[in-house]
Amino acid sequence: MKWSEFCIHTTNEAIEPISNILHESGASGVVIEDPQDMMKGQTDLGEIYELNPEDYPEEGVYVKAYLPMNSFLGETIEGIKQSINNLHEFGIDVGRNVVTLSEVQEEDWATAWKKYYKPVKISERITIMPTWEDYTPVSSDEIIIEMDPGMAFGTGTHPTTVLSIQALEQYLQKDDLVLDVGTGSGILSVASVLLGASHVHAFDLDDIAVKSTMINAELNGVENQVSAKLNNLLEGVEQEADLIVSNILAEIIVRFTDDAFKVVKPGGYFITCGIISGKKEMVLERLKSSGFDIVETNKMEDWISIIARKPESR
Numbered sequence: 001m002k003w004s005e006f007c008i009h010t011t012n013e014a015i016e017p018i019s020n021i022l023h024e025s026g027a028s029g030v031v032i033e034d035p036q037d038m039m040k041g042q043t044d045l046g047e048i049y050e051l052n053p054e055d056y057p058e059e060g061v062y063v064k065a066y067l068p069m070n071s072f073l074g075e076t077i078e079g080i081k082q083s084i085n086n087l088h089e090f091g092i093d094v095g096r097n098v099v100t101l102s103e104v105q106e107e108d109w110a111t112a113w114k115k116y117y118k119p120v121k122i123s124e125r126i127t128i129m130p131t132w133e134d135y136t137p138v139s140s141d142e143i144i145i146e147m148d149p150g151m152a153f154g155t156g157t158h159p160t161t162v163l164s165i166q167a168l169e170q171y172l173q174k175d176d177l178v179l180d181v182g183t184g185s186g187i188l189s190v191a192s193v194l195l196g197a198s199h200v201h202a203f204d205l206d207d208i209a210v211k212s213t214m215i216n217a218e219l220n221g222v223e224n225q226v227s228a229k230l231n232n233l234l235e236g237v238e239q240e241a242d243l244i245v246s247n248i249l250a251e252i253i254v255r256f257t258d259d260a261f262k263v264v265k266p267g268g269y270f271i272t273c274g275i276i277s278g279k280k281e282m283v284l285e286r287l288k289s290s291g292f293d294i295v296e297t298n299k300m301e302d303w304i305s306i307i308a309r310k311p312e313s314r
């Protein structure tokens with residue numbers, strides 16, 4: 001399959017909002033490249049290279065993302081450029097804001113991000129480790145999640161994933177039955193089982209995410225406790241759950257708070273994330289009007305997680 005590589009040179013400050021715009025526009029495999037890192041290196045064939053400093057700008061970064069080449073491509077790109085230009089209105093400096101487009105084959109970009117993905121300790125007990133890296137646990141109770149996110153969202157290092165895992169670590173109880181809505185690479189499903197869940201039902205609209213979830217469940221030896229399937233949010237789901245976790249965008253969360261309330265048991269938790277701070281109030285209001293109590297909210301960079309609970313009796 002052919003893809004269009006969208007590459008923008010911008011500032012560190014604009015990485016997060018631009019990545020968010022690209023994800024929201026359906027782009028895959030968002031990669032951040034620091035030109036300084038690219039000046040010297042080793043090619044895939046093992047040759048050492050050093051680029052002429054004049055060939056690269058001194059400051060800023062490249063944000064790259066991949067869009068399928070289809071009949072909507074022109075409109076999608078115009079929409080992305082427009083949203084990036086609008087960031088000025090929020091006081092975000094987007095720097096040179098120079099966009100280049102090129103055509104690539106899927107296999108060229110599908111592995112390009114791997115060199116930027118390293119083992120990372122993301123909470124008290126959990127370390128995420130890419131399958132191709134070596135890592136020795138620091139303590140005996142450390143939980144290691146091995147991940148190969150492939151093309152699905154969820155390397156584990158995004159603030160929204162970190163916030164979700166930290167909330168799971170705090171609220172998930174042994175033998176809980178969990179629903180993971182918008183599973184991506186399956187990272188939250190795997191984390192839930194490793195933290196003690198008896199079973200996780202994982203849902204996603206994207207076929208690649210469903211496959212990735214099962215691959216990652218297997219990598220971590222929890223494939224018998226994870227079932228992933230294609231599903232739009234909780235449509236048609238009747239399985240009662242002790243805990244629901246969903247790291248999707250605010251606009252999507254507000255669409256299924258009533259369904260979440262129906263399937264979560266009294267006293268059970270609904271962990272929501274992927275909420276940009278400006279949309280926190282909208283999600284809080286929606287959760288409350290569906291019947292949830294708000295337990296706490298947490299923030300990392302500009303992202304919010306909300307932990308809501310269904311009252312014991314109603």
Ligand SMILES: C[S@@+](CC[C@H](N)C(=O)[O-])C[C@H]1O[C@@H](n2cnc3c(N)ncnc32)[C@H](O)[C@@H]1O
Nearest residue numbers: 153154161182183184204205206209232233247
């Ligand atoms: C931000 S990613 C989260 C991935 C992973 N759970 C994590 O925390 O890293 C959101 C995921 O939600 C999925 N998604 C978006 N809309 C959805 C919908 N209506 N129903 C199910 N999944 C959806 C996307 O395909 C994507 O994989």
